[in-house]
Amino acid sequence: MILNRRSLMTTALTLGAMKAFPGLSYAQARPLVFATFTGSWEEAHKAVLVPAFRKANADAAIVLDPMLSVDQIAKINAAKANPPIDVMLHDPGPALIAIGQDLAEPYPVDKSAYYKDLITEAQEPMGPAPFFQVVGLTYNPEAIKTPPTSWADLWKPEFKGRVGITNLNSTLGTGWLVEIAKMRGGSEANVDPAFKALEELKPNLAAVAANPGALATLFQQGQIDISPGNFNAIQILKARGVPVEFVAPKEGAIAFKTTIHIVKNSPNRELAFKLIEASLSPEVQTTLMNPPYLIVPTNSKVAMGGEIARVLAKDTAELKQKFVFQDWKKINEQRSAWIERFNREIKI
Amino acid sequence: MGTAPASRDVTSYGMGLAAPLALFFLVFFVAPLLQLLWLSLHNDTAALHWGLGQYIHFLTDPFSLGVLGSTLLLGAEVTAVCLVLGFPIAWLYQRVGPRLQTIIILIVLLPLLTSVVVRTFAWIVILGRQGIINATLQSLGIIDTPLKLLYTQFGVVIALAQVQMPLMTLPLITALGRIDPNLDDASCSLGAGSWRTFFRIVLPLSLPGVIAGCTLTYAAAITAFITQSLVGGGQMLFMPMYLYQQASTLQNWPFASAISIIFLLAVLAVVSVFTTLGRLSRGFGGE
Numbered sequence: 001m002i003l004n005r006r007s008l009m010t011t012a013l014t015l016g017a018m019k020a021f022p023g024l025s026y027a028q029a030r031p032l033v034f035a036t037f038t039g040s041w042e043e044a045h046k047a048v049l050v051p052a053f054r055k056a057n058a059d060a061a062i063v064l065d066p067m068l069s070v071d072q073i074a075k076i077n078a079a080k081a082n083p084p085i086d087v088m089l090h091d092p093g094p095a096l097i098a099i100g101q102d103l104a105e106p107y108p109v110d111k112s113a114y115y116k117d118l119i120t121e122a123q124e125p126m127g128p129a130p131f132f133q134v135v136g137l138t139y140n141p142e143a144i145k146t147p148p149t150s151w152a153d154l155w156k157p158e159f160k161g162r163v164g165i166t167n168l169n170s171t172l173g174t175g176w177l178v179e180i181a182k183m184r185g186g187s188e189a190n191v192d193p194a195f196k197a198l199e200e201l202k203p204n205l206a207a208v209a210a211n212p213g214a215l216a217t218l219f220q221q222g223q224i225d226i227s228p229g230n231f232n233a234i235q236i237l238k239a240r241g242v243p244v245e246f247v248a249p250k251e252g253a254i255a256f257k258t259t260i261h262i263v264k265n266s267p268n269r270e271l272a273f274k275l276i277e278a279s280l281s282p283e284v285q286t287t288l289m290n291p292p293y294l295i296v297p298t299n300s301k302v303a304m305g306g307e308i309a310r311v312l313a314k315d316t317a318e319l320k321q322k323f324v325f326q327d328w329k330k331i332n333e334q335r336s337a338w339i340e341r342f343n344r345e346i347k348i
Numbered sequence: 349m350g351t352a353p354a355s356r357d358v359t360s361y362g363m364g365l366a367a368p369l370a371l372f373f374l375v376f377f378v379a380p381l382l383q384l385l386w387l388s389l390h391n392d393t394a395a396l397h398w399g400l401g402q403y404i405h406f407l408t409d410p411f412s413l414g415v416l417g418s419t420l421l422l423g424a425e426v427t428a429v430c431l432v433l434g435f436p437i438a439w440l441y442q443r444v445g446p447r448l449q450t451i452i453i454l455i456v457l458l459p460l461l462t463s464v465v466v467r468t469f470a471w472i473v474i475l476g477r478q479g480i481i482n483a484t485l486q487s488l489g490i491i492d493t494p495l496k497l498l499y500t501q502f503g504v505v506i507a508l509a510q511v512q513m514p515l516m517t518l519p520l521i522t523a524l525g526r527i528d529p530n531l532d533d534a535s536c537s538l539g540a541g542s543w544r545t546f547f548r549i550v551l552p553l554s555l556p557g558v559i560a561g562c563t564l565t566y567a568a569a570i571t572a573f574i575t576q577s578l579v580g581g582g583q584m585l586f587m588p589m590y591l592y593q594q595a596s597t598l599q600n601w602p603f604a605s606a607i608s609i610i611f612l613l614a615v616l617a618v619v620s621v622f623t624t625l626g627r628l629s630r631g632f633g634g635e
Contacts, residue, residue, distance in 0.1 A: 070596050097599060161496075167582035169597045206477075207499050208583035217469070217578075221476035223498060336598045343590075344411050346583050 031061030032271040034087040035072045040236060041089075042066040044293045052287075053278040060271055069094035076103050076263055086266040087275055091133075091171045092328035093335070095259045099126050104261040108273060114280035114299060119316050121325050122298035127261030130279035131288070132296040134312060134323070135172055135254040138229030140219060142243045148226060150249050151183055155201055163204040164215050164224030167346070168339045172212045175254045176228045177338065178326055183251055188330035191338060198346060208346060219244055235294045235307065246311055252324035253312065255296075388605035395602060402606035412590075412607075416614060419570050419587040422504065423618070426569035427562050429509040430516040434561065438520035439550075442529075456517045464511060468575045471507040472498060475579070499581035507579045512568045516561040523557020524550070559626035563619055570615065587611045 036045045042064060050062055067075075069090045076083045080103070090098055098104055104126050109115050115128060122129035137148050143162070148154075154163050166173040177194045184193035206224045209215045216237050218224045231253075234246045260279055262272045278284055285297035294307055300316045313319035363370075391401035406412045441452045459467060474480045475497040482494040497503045527550065535545040551558075573588040580586070587607065595604035 068596070070599065073599075169582070169593055173582075206496075207581050210577035210580075210582040210589065214578060214581070217472055221472060221498075222478040223476050336600065339593060339598060340411075343585055343593075 030267070031063050032087070032268045032275060033063050033065050033085050034089075034275060035075075035085045036064055036066050036089050037068070038066040040232065040293075044288055044295060048287045048293070049275075049279055049284055052281070052284045053275050056278060057271065057274050060274075062271075062275070069098075073098050073101065073103065077101065081265055082267070083263045083265055085263050086268045086272040088261050088263055090127075090259050090261065092256055092259070092326070093171055093174070093332055095127065095257075095261070096328055096332055098261065103264055105264045105266065105269065107262065107276070111273070112277060112280070114277060114282075117282075117299050117301050118280065119298055119300050119320065121255075121320075121323075122257060124257070124259055127259045128276070128280060129257035129259045129298050130276070130285070131258045132298060132323070133171075133256040133258055134231040134248070134296055135175060135228055135256070136231065136246055136248045137226065138215075138219070138234050138244055138246055139226040140222075140243050141245045143222075143225040147245065147247050148249070149247070151180060151228075151251055153249075154226060154228075155197070155204065157204075159204050159226055161204065161206050162225040163201065164207045164209060164218050164227035165201075165205065166209045166212050166215060166228075168335070168342045169210070170212050171256055172228065172230055174331060174335060174338070175256060175326055177342075178331060179251065179254050179324065188327045189334070191334075195341060195345060202346075216242075231296070231312070232294060235292075239292065248312060248322055252322055255323035255325055257298075257325070384605045385609060387602055388609050390602045393600055393602060402603045403610070405603065406606055406610055415585050415587060415590050416610065418585075419611075420614060420618065422501070422508075422576075422586060423566045423570035425505045426508045426512060427516075427566045429505060430513055430565045431558065431562065433509065434513060434516040434520055435558075438517055438524050438557075441521050442524045442527075453521075456514050456521075459511065460514045464572070464574055465578075467511050468507060468578045471503070471510070471575075471579055475503045475507070498579065499584070501580075501584065504576060504580040504584065508569045508572055508575050511572065511575055512565045515564040515568055519557045519560040519564065520554065521557075523554045523560070527553045556626060559622050563622045566618060566622070567615060 034045070034050075036042050046064060050064065053062060054060060065085065069088075072085060072088045072090070073094060076085055076088070076098075083103075088098065088104075106125055107115070107127055109125055112128075115123060118128055122132075137151070137153070139148055141147070144159075153159075165176070168174045168177060177191055177198075178188055180197050181187065181191040181194035184197050186193040207218050209218060212230055212233060215224070215227050215229060216233060219227075219237065220242050229244075229246065231246055234244050237244050260276050262269060262276065266272050280299060282297075282299050282301040285295075285299050285302045287293075288295040289297050289302060289304070289308055290306060296308060296312065296319075297304070304312075304314055304316075304319070313322050387395055388402055389398055389400065391397045391399040437452065437456065441449055444452070472479075476482070477494045477496075477498070479497070481497060482491075485491045486494065531549050531553070532545055535549050536542075540548065570586070571588055573592065576584075576586050577589055591604055591607050591611070594600045594607060
């Protein structure tokens with residue numbers, strides 16, 4: 001084959017056009033697009049969920065397009081009639097926003113083989129929860145010899161200048177604030193007690209991190225010894241040799257449902273359903289529960305094991321008893337006001 | 349100017365070569381900016397009702413104005429630190445041999461070759477409780493308990509100054525290099541001391557570089573989202589984080605757009621102060 005300038009140019013232009021207008025190459029059918037989250041989520045889904053889905057569906061084409069919930073919502077909103085994403089993944093707050101903006105298709109519950117096996121809290125008709133994220137207390141066992149048992153321990157005088165929290169930008173920060181409100185007699189609708197409690201916490205506060213990820217750095221640098229923290233994030237730190245431990249406080253660990261949804265008007269509705277089914281299946285959830293993923297399962301047929309059984313719950317019954325679920329519909333109503341108040345009041 | 353019109357004016361150039369970049373800017377910069385402006389002129393998050401509500405909200409709210417003020421102040425502090433620390437380096441560069449010049453330019457450029465995230469993490473390690481500064485001070489017996497350096501305004505200013513330093517030093521090196529060294533000698537031989545020579549000759553002539561450096565450093569410092577949030581933490585709110593919070597967490601795009609337009613205008617105002625100073629400074633050269 002002889003390459004001359006003209007043929008090179010044509011090829012380059014064609015390739016460029018295909019890159020710039022991906023619609024050209026997918027004129028008939030595009031692969032299933034699954035917008036997962038970045039980082040450890042993407043790794044876990046690429047390694048476990050995608051192979052399981054392809055095996056069950058004759059090697060159907062699937063693309064992982066990791067992005068934040070907000071970006072998923074924005075992208076779908078920009079092309080509602082022909083969405084570029086088929087399956088979306090959300091934390092509880094953004095999930096309600098997506099459903100509120102009519103971006104999610106009701107899940108075909110009757111067709112589903114696994115939906116009825118999910119624990120009740122995970123059964124969401126607009127998009128079930130295949131995973132839980134769990135928030136409890138994280139501490140440095142080298143600095144803190146007696147493990148904390150309650151959220152109230154953060155206020156102990158011995159932790160003066162040793163406590164880290166995050167601001168309310170994250171699901172973790174907001175969820176934690178609501179839990180503190182409940183501990184002090186408030187609720188999802190009334191977080192005044194939590195703000196009062198934060199005022200009392202100030203002498204103990206060493207840092208208010210901008211995001212939960214920054215808490216990890218602060219532990220590594222010895223800047224903080226105790227904080228609210230995400231179970232999975234702690235396992236990653238632990239695996240890297242950082243001295244951190246996770247305990248579920250006696251008030252209950254906060255559980256966030258990570259829900260998975262079929263996007264409305266998706267051209268790949270059937271495959272999207274199959275992917276979600278795979279994520280709910282006991283096989284996938286069992287694999288994801290084991291190291292290195294340690295993702296908390298929602299299918300009651302999955303037998304808890306390993307680190308999850310040790311620190312969180314041995315079975316579904318115990319899980320239900322030890323986990324606290326929050327009403328994010330109520331939380332969303334006032335969240336912006338709380339963020340504003342937090343901005344103003346929490347200065348250390 | 350003032351040349352007689354010829355059949356083909358040699359002082360004018362075709363704009364054709366600039367067209368691709370101009371088009372690129374038009375599509376990817378001007379159009380989104382107009383969209384931003386359009387969005388900011390709505391009172392509700394769904395962008396259905398026109399109005400100036402978002403701007404009124406921001407401009408009548410002491411807290412929001414405080415965030416804007418502290419961001420602009422942060423930029424000024426970082427710029428001042430960069431100028432004071434960067435000027436001697438640039439001055440030195442013009443007065444050393446070629447080998448040392450290479451070393452200086454390498455030191456100045458080195459931070460640019462690593463990612464901002466990496467540089468910022470290095471500062472977390474330096475400023476932390478068990479970081480280099482605290483460990484050294486403690487081992488010398490100067491302090492008993494570690495100082496709080498991370499998550500303070502001081503920490504943010506120092507980290508930003510280091511991260512943005514090349515933007516100040518490079519224009520300064522260029523500006524100082526353009527000054528005829530004979531002017532120094534002339535000033536001295538006419539009886540001026542070194543400080544007088546510096547303030548009357550070197551500083552005025554290097555002003556274009558100072559202005560360019562300050563503009564670049566300032567703009568980079570106030571918009572440095574990563575360094576501000578990693579070293580400053582979640583309770584120190586600057587405009588970029590405020591914007592992120594409104595757009596990303598709260599999905600309040602009209603207010604976020606209004607914040608960015610106000611921020612843009614505030615920065616333009618500061619930059620135009622710099623350029624006005626630059627225009628005035630040209631008088632010093634005696635041209």
